[in-house]
Amino acid sequence: MKHLKTAGRYIRRSPYQALSATLIMTLTFFAISIFAVLTVLSVNLINYFETRPQLTVFFKDTVEIAQIDSMKAQLEATGKTSDVKYISKEQALEIYKNINKDEPELIELVTADILPASLEVQARNPEDLKSLAKVVSGSEQVDRIVFQEEIVDTLISWTHAFQAIGIGVIAILITVSIFVIVTIIGIKITARKQDIETMRLIGASNWFIRVPFLIEGFIYGVMGAMIGWLLSYGILLYTTPILESFLKGVPIFPVPPLTIVQILGIELVVALGLGVFASYIAVLRYLK
Amino acid sequence: MIQFKNVTKKYGKDITALHDVSFSIDKGDFVYLVGPTGSGKTTVFRLVIRDLVPDEGEVLIGDISIGKLSGSKIPKLRRTVGTIFQDLKLLMDHTVMENVILPLQFTGVSEKNARQQAEEILLQVGLGDQKDKFPLQLSGGERQRVAIARALIFNPEVLLADEPTGNLDSETSYQIIDLLQSINKLGTTILMATHNKEIIDNTKQRVLTVEKGRLVHDRPSAHKKTTESKKEDEGEEKEKKEEAQEHTDKKKDEKKEEHETS
Numbered sequence: 001m002k003h004l005k006t007a008g009r010y011i012r013r014s015p016y017q018a019l020s021a022t023l024i025m026t027l028t029f030f031a032i033s034i035f036a037v038l039t040v041l042s043v044n045l046i047n048y049f050e051t052r053p054q055l056t057v058f059f060k061d062t063v064e065i066a067q068i069d070s071m072k073a074q075l076e077a078t079g080k081t082s083d084v085k086y087i088s089k090e091q092a093l094e095i096y097k098n099i100n101k102d103e104p105e106l107i108e109l110v111t112a113d114i115l116p117a118s119l120e121v122q123a124r125n126p127e128d129l130k131s132l133a134k135v136v137s138g139s140e141q142v143d144r145i146v147f148q149e150e151i152v153d154t155l156i157s158w159t160h161a162f163q164a165i166g167i168g169v170i171a172i173l174i175t176v177s178i179f180v181i182v183t184i185i186g187i188k189i190t191a192r193k194q195d196i197e198t199m200r201l202i203g204a205s206n207w208f209i210r211v212p213f214l215i216e217g218f219i220y221g222v223m224g225a226m227i228g229w230l231l232s233y234g235i236l237l238y239t240t241p242i243l244e245s246f247l248k249g250v251p252i253f254p255v256p257p258l259t260i261v262q263i264l265g266i267e268l269v270v271a272l273g274l275g276v277f278a279s280y281i282a283v284l285r286y287l288k
Numbered sequence: 289m290i291q292f293k294n295v296t297k298k299y300g301k302d303i304t305a306l307h308d309v310s311f312s313i314d315k316g317d318f319v320y321l322v323g324p325t326g327s328g329k330t331t332v333f334r335l336v337i338r339d340l341v342p343d344e345g346e347v348l349i350g351d352i353s354i355g356k357l358s359g360s361k362i363p364k365l366r367r368t369v370g371t372i373f374q375d376l377k378l379l380m381d382h383t384v385m386e387n388v389i390l391p392l393q394f395t396g397v398s399e400k401n402a403r404q405q406a407e408e409i410l411l412q413v414g415l416g417d418q419k420d421k422f423p424l425q426l427s428g429g430e431r432q433r434v435a436i437a438r439a440l441i442f443n444p445e446v447l448l449a450d451e452p453t454g455n456l457d458s459e460t461s462y463q464i465i466d467l468l469q470s471i472n473k474l475g476t477t478i479l480m481a482t483h484n485k486e487i488i489d490n491t492k493q494r495v496l497t498v499e500k501g502r503l504v505h506d507r508p509s510a511h512k513k514t515t516e517s518k519k520e521d522e523g524e525e526k527e528k529k530e531e532a533q534e535h536t537d538k539k540k541d542e543k544k545e546e547h548e549t550s
Contacts, residue, residue: 002393013381198377201339202438203367204394205360 007215010188017184018220024180025224025275026231028173029267033232035166036263037255042159044252049152055121055129056146063117063141071136072119078135080128085120092116099248116143178278181220185213185282196287210287214279221275225267233260289315289446289477290336295345297331297501305331307501308345313479315445317509318472321481322488323498329481330374332498333448336479337369338362349446367391370439374450374481376431378423378438384410385419388437409437413467429460436467440476447471449480453487461487 011018059068068086075084087095092115100106119136123129133145189196196209236255244253290313297306306328313319321329334340335347338354347354349369357365378387385406392402410416413433423431432452439447449468453461465487472478482488488495492510496503 002399009381194377195379195381198373198379199390199394200363201337201366201371201373201377202391202394203363203442204391205363208394 003211003215006212007219010192010212010216011219014188014191017187021181021184021220022223022227024173024177025220025271026227027224028170028177028274029225029228029271030231031166031170031173031228032267032270033229033263034235035170036266037232037236037260038166039159039163040255040259041252042155042162045250046152046155046159048250048252049148049155054123054148055132056148057119057121057133057136058116058143058146059118059141060143061113061116067139067141068117068119071139071142074135075119075121075132078128078132080124080132081121082124083120083122087118087120089113089115089117092118102245174274177224177274178281181217181275181278182282182285185217185279186286188216189213189282189286206287210280210283213283213287214276217275217277217279217282218272219275221271221273221278222268224275225264225271229264229267236260289313289317289350290479291346291348292332292335293346293348295335295342295347297328297335297340298343304501306335306342306498309498309501309503310345311496311503311506313477315477316472316475318469318478318493319480320488320491320493320495321479321498322483322495324483327498328501329483329498330450331501333371333450333479333481336446336448337366337371363394367395367442368444368446370442370444370447370476372432372435372439372447372449372452374454376423376435378431378434380423383420383422384415384426384434384437387423387434388419388441391438391441406437406441409440412440413437428456429463432456432460432464433467436464436471440471444476446477446479449478451481451483453482453484458486 057071072084072086075081089112093110093112096110096115097107121129121132123132129147129149133147136142137145199209240253247253292309292311295306295309296304298304309328309332321332323329331340335342336349336354338357341355349365352365354365379390382390385403388406388410389399389402392405397405407416407419410419413436415430415433415437418426418430423434426434436449436452439449447468452464452468456464461484468478468480494509495505495507497505497507
């Protein structure tokens with residue numbers, strides 16, 4: 001308790017330094033929070049596409065139902081499919097209406113005629129998707145064939161790139177945070193050098209002198225993590241409706257509250273480690 | 289209580305702060321350490337609290353050799369030796385009370401007990417009503433008393449006072465000396481450095497004089513001197529009595545011989 005009081009006294013005596021340390025920690029943990037949320041969303045996005053049909057064959061408007069049935073039969077005859085589902089123009093319109101149920105003006109503009117009929121194919125083995133596509137690709141009635149795998153692969157590569165950039169930015173911010181806290185605690189130790197010397201000469205142990213500085217680093221870390229997390233959570237709440245309407249039909253929201261709390265918990269642990277580690281470096285460097 | 293055995297301390301290669309200094313201070317003594325500025329008085333103190341380590345020789349407190357103490361035991365040593373520093377070393381952003389209880393916080397004494405203990409000592413040094421003031425709000429003599437109170441908070445067996453009257457007027461200086469003497473009467477061994485000639489001339493206590501790092505004079509306390517003189521006088525008287533007795537016996541023998549011859 002007395003160490004906490006001493007740390008509080010050190011913080012009050014130099015509020016601007018304390019503010020700088022908290023701000024840099026806030027920036028770091030804001031970036032970490034945003035990165036964590038985006039990672040969760042990208043995982044949701046990939047999961048969604050992975051659960052979609054693996055192969056979708058879109059037909060031209062001129063296609064006859066008999067031709068579609070024939071192609072469906074050909075696909076099933078390969079024995080490589082687990083499910084082949086026909087989606088008529090009307091069913092496609094129903095799906096569209098369901099996606100845009102909150103925006104009637106969009107529904108009004110679209111009729112079943114402009115939507116293509118399709119076959120949604122699930123393969124027993126994803127490796128057979130290309131050979132299955134070959135079965136129907138020769139037909140003149142096929143408009144285009146979409147491999148879900150390609151979308152997922154693209155998403156995964158984008159996610160990896162995003163993660164690499166995110167980790168890089170966070171690593172830089174963490175390094176900067178450590179240097180800022182080492183410098184700030186170092187300045188404080190230098191400013192209190194005489195007092196520290198006095199305490200040593202009248203019987204203070206090294207740890208008695210060090211602990212308040214470690215607590216100070218811990219406080220900066222925890223404050224930064226809390227504020228950074230709150231800011232990012234606020235932004236997430238604010239942008240969720242906007243992003244939901246932008247990503248129509250792709251159900252990646254909301255981020256589960258438990259996940260948000262878990263992010264906070266992990267951040268607090270990281271903040272504690274980061275703050276105490278940076279202070280400890282300062283203490284070792286300046287309190288020899 | 290405190291022993292210096294052939295202690296030499298150098299600062300760098302050229303400056304010898306203490307050269308082959310030996311002395312011993314008994315438990316409960318009040319000893320003055322005098323000498324001009326730069327003579328090595330503060331070095332003696334710094335060696336006792338293991339702020340410095342002797343280059344040669346040995347410093348002992350009780351039977352503990354200070355130079356051989358491990359780093360982890362130094363704080364404990366410094367809690368058993370109260371020190372009043374020349375520059376006082378008070379924490380200016382702490383109140384009188386906070387300054388005095390600070391050493392107790394090192395040992396985990398509860399805030400309540402620490403305050404209780406500090407209040408008693410502040411009363412003892414005459415600062416009972418100043419506990420909530422900051423050092424800058426006090427006079428020089430009062431600050432000196434805060435430093436004394438802080439040094440006494442562990443009820444130390446040894447109290448080192450480095451020029452405690454350095455910047456004080458004569459009257460305040462004597463008040464501080466009286467205070468230290470009253471502490472000494474309670475059994476605390478005191479080693480006090482000063483270059484105040486007036487104080488030395490008027491004291492009957494033991495005085496160690498250092499000059500250019502050497503112990504040049506060790507004046508015993510008047511009490512010890514008186515005791516030793518008395519012993520010397522008793523010895524002389526005994527010798528005289530013995531001589532007189534011998535003389536009387538000789539005369540008696542001569543008279544006896546004369547009587548027998550006649």
